[in-house]
Amino acid sequence: MLTYYLELAWRRCRQNLWMVALLVLTMAIGIASCMTALTIFGALSGQPLPGISAHLYVATMDARAAVDKDGDAYSPASLLNLRDAKALVDAHKAAGQVALTKSLARVATLDGTHAASQVLGLMAYGPVLSVLGVPLRYGRPWTPAEQAARAPVVVIGSQLAEKLFGTADAVGKSVAMGKRDFRVIGVTASWKPRTAFLNLAMQSGSALGQPMQYFIPVGAALDGGVEPFTSGRCEGGPVITFQSVNVARCRWMEAWFALPSAAAVTRFDRYLTAYAQAQHAAGRFVYPPQARLYGTRAWMALHHVVPNDVRLNVILAGGFLLLCMVNVAGLLAARFLKRQGDVAIRRALGASKRQVFAQHLIEAGMLGLAGGLLALPLTLLGLWIVRMQPVGYAPAAQFGVGVFLVLLVLSLVVGLLVGMLPAWRVCRQPPALQIKVA
């Protein structure tokens, strides 16, 4: 039956080509605009590290060490003093823990022939590679002993290794960073989170994740004059260049914890609260600490990682798709009603209402799929236009298999939905009256 209805629909489509073209084009434009907006929204609002960040939590507390002249108001803050960050990591209360901050440095070969300026990386205390799931290609991560001894070691990204040494396998070589030489002990595959989620408190601009090109233990980095990207929040005055003298009076590290179960989260939350309370009681934190864990997504939502424009675009595109659907429903109604005569004959020959309904719904679904097919190049065009825009999230406009599947399902659903009302309308009239009209 299905193939017969499909054949009928195909025959009918050939009868009134410009009308069919208009229907399909309208649906395609609606679907394409919706898909473009959804693709960008999806890329920005998902997990930054699929399979890993869902279990990552950031510790927040009011860690101000002096009365704030700007007021007592507190909004959840993740930046910690190095001392607190180390204490939380050293406690080993979670499945994995690391304190980190973004860092910007110039990295050069020792002979100075090859250099990369403004390279972004992470300064970390703890096993940063395993907690964030950064894949290692060569070598090894630093050991707790190296970290404790403040050994000048560094793990670099494969791209940086290629740029400096012409080969990805740079293990054993040394690089000049800050005022010192660091030995390369490991090389990671190129790695970047899908969206920004580290150091959001100091974030401005792009919602997208940036590639991290080096991972360096924080102690050795500070000794060697490698500095964090920003000096964070500092007590007593502006800090323009971050130096070891400022380490103590600034809050600039973030502590992240891998907590794989709800029970682990509850347990860790209790520990965190107790730790912060103890610091408050000891007089180090002047305000009630209000310690709290935030999951990755909740933390991103709090910092509005997805720009408002992107959300507005989704709402607008949704409204636009709805309008296109109503439009197509109207045109379909006209199209179906024009053929009341055919329907009357079919009904008189014994076709049930349900069969007539199904026949018309199948035609609508077919048009919907055709709209989806046409929407494919239009979506690609839309994403291309977005990529050409000077906006921070432009690189998120990428077409993928997932997008294609969503598009196919969406177009079929749209086709069936818009066909529903007209199909119901056309099968409703009694056959006798329709024959008379015919």
Add this chain to the structure above:
Amino acid sequence: MDIRPILSSLRKHRIPAFLIVLEITLAFAVMLNAVFLIAQRVDQMNLPNAIDERGITVVTTNGVDATDYAGAITRGLTALRGIPGVTAVTATNSLPLTHNAWEGGVAGKATHEHWHNASDYFMTDGGAKALGLRLLHGRFFTAGEYATASIDHSYASTGHVVIITKALADDLWPGQEAVGKLLYTAGGSYTVVGVVANVLAPSITVNGGAHWYSSVFFPVKPGDAVSYFVLRSKPADRERIKRRAIAVLTKLEPAAVIKGYTFSWLRHHYFADMASMIWMLALVCVIMLGVTAFGIVGLSSFWVTQRRAQIGIRRTLGARRRDILQYFQTENFLLVTTGVVCGVVLAYAVNLFLMSRYELPRMPLWYLPAGAVVLWVLGQLAVLGPALRASHVPPVVATRGA
């Protein structure tokens, strides 16, 4: 024209009529809100800014040796002043539209009543000229005031004088002369020595609502925290001066990361995503109107075909072509009007929703009649073709039994 026959005829085509009304409703609501979003952004992009935007080149330094920061800034200023074509230089802590917000509370009374958020700008000697500030009342800072003030541990000025924008003066002391008054901040009090034309904040969203112009200027000697070099020149010289300035500073500070921009570029960069959002919204509006128009054309054509017999009978009974034309035009007007009435409700509901989620103001009332007119015109244009075709149906059709 009697509308009763139109209504009873529409009752026979409830579903297509309902769909047209729904389409108009949606188009009205979505279009009005999209246009409102466009208008908001255009307003913000056109905010005037009373500095010499066309003559300013900005150079930033990052990674200057901190042991002698003040000396580095002083040397930099001297070197930049020597570039041919540069008429004035200064170093500042921030600039309008750079996202680098230095926020502080200010008040007009010692009791700190009516606390306002303001953006703090610190500038070294020559700042007024380098930025091209326009003095409205009072005076600029003296060389002595520049030479003695610095920035203290709580980001406040250690000086005693301040220059404020007209907008802030009007907010703090409405209807009074601001020059000579004391401005209170968390760090102390400062005598207002001058009032300048409105200068934008580093970020126009930061002070909340419409406080784009709550800016205050303090004098400062070269030192910590002033990391923007500002050079003023003729607009045509800026590119050359930018390159020269980067070269000059690189020589002085080989280890630092030095970047240069014209202020026009900074403004363009600040508003880039806003501009692209405007284009996207406008594109959607145009396509949406097109889709709506095609929908009306399609359904009207269908009605015309369906009613050929009736039209023929009406023509036989004496209806003129104009009557038939008017019939379809009136029908379209009724449908669009119904859609617009429903659309008003939906448009306001969407606006309220967006207000609650995205800090948008309320849509002005005049948008509603304007939107209605647009859709009426669109509807009439769309129906014109099918209606004309209907008016050319010959009376003889009636005798052929459809």
